[in-house]
Amino acid sequence: MLALQYLRENTEEAKLRISKRNPKYVETIDQVLALDEENRKAKSEMEKNQSEANAMAKKIGELMKAGNRAEADVLKAETAALKESGKALEERSKQFEQELFDVLVTLPNTPHESVPVGQTAEDNYTVFQHGEIPALQEGAVPHWDLIKQYDLIDFELGSKISGAGFPVYKGKGARLQRAMINFFLDEAVAAGFIEIQPPLLVNADSGFGTGQLPDKEGQMYHATVDDLYLIPTAEVPITNIYRDVILKEEDLPIKNVGYTPCFRREAGAWGAHVRGLNRLHQFDKVEIVQIAHPNQSYALLDEMVIHVKGLLEKLELPYRILHLCGGDMGFTSALTYDFETYSAAQGRWLEVSSTSNFESFQANRLKCRFKNKEGKNQLVHTLNGSALALPRILATLLENNQTPEGIRIPKALVPYCGFEMID
């Protein structure tokens, strides 16, 4: 959620920036500002009324104390009108406030000035590419055939137990999952991130804090009996640790990492290109989260990019980094880099990490602030990135490393899984 104060004081800048997503939002900003003005006016009237009522009550109190009952009763009668107008004014103010809020939450974050203009994935800009695209052997097959051949994952079993998109990992498939999780966690800890094990179900306040609610309500599994949501990413519980918190400036940056399963309904997303591990309802991911001083957030974003690059290089996977265009970025992000690995047998790039700076967009919802040098509370910046999401890494790894003798495990993972080949 954009800060009202920012919109009021930097209207032109905000409009310019948000146009990169879609020029239609310029109008929304005007609408917000108009509602804000009416809201403030209504509030001001209400407060004035309240002030009068408070003064009156005080006077009655004094009269009562002095034993002047008769005069107090006269005043009491006078408060009736104030009370009535107060009720009406309050209702009106509440209405404006709700209206303002409803419009404000539909505004996405303002893109960073470096973000490319564009509407679709076609307009994303490749900023970096690394690694050889492997020339596969004759008869190379996509990962969904490999997992059957080597009995690594059973999708039918998952369907039986839960439904489509809930894979059952078996034998070396399961061990490889565990190995990757530990590898990713260890790498992040070595890079200075503190490991967190958060809850996998969160309440609605947390969903709102990171921006899943109300925007993406339908994308989360909702346990309605207890009104809890299954997390779509560790970003949600970990970032919400800092909801309603005032940090010390010297605490920043806070660096956290967490492994969690992620649950996504992916409503409407099924169709082409979702075979095998490409899209799942439940998958594993290691997520890094940072709470940062506004001055340092972009430097920290660069650090995160370097960290993710290091992971992919240790896994010996060819990858590229996309600077997402305004129209393709997530609702809450100001700048996003997507990492994609090249899955050779499918002949496709697969997104394996999304690394973003949200600036103060989430912090404003979270009310996460720090006390700055002037002693004023200031919104922090939040950042996060996948480091990394497992299924598509696994898909790429299986496809790219297949040989007639079996599937070769990258050296970095061998100490973690305890085998060099899947055969």
Next chain:
RNA sequence: GGAGAGGUGUCUGAGUGGUCGAAAGAGCAAGCCUGGAAAGUUUGUAUACGCGCAAGUGUAUCGAGGGUUCGAAUCCCUCCCUCUCCGCCA
């Protein structure tokens, strides 16, 4: 799940209808004191929003929401959380 107790500012803790944004102490910050520090002493010490060039001022906030009342930290209702005992249990 059952029974009971409780949730007050950075912390401890007082406050059962009126001048309470809230006693007192601790902590923290600044001044005095000191060669410097400790001790002592004085002062200050929440957040959000509105109005104002500013000094300042208005409103709200004592777990959350609602209600009673001219007036609520204090009374009533609902919910959340914590603790103790019992039950259940990985």
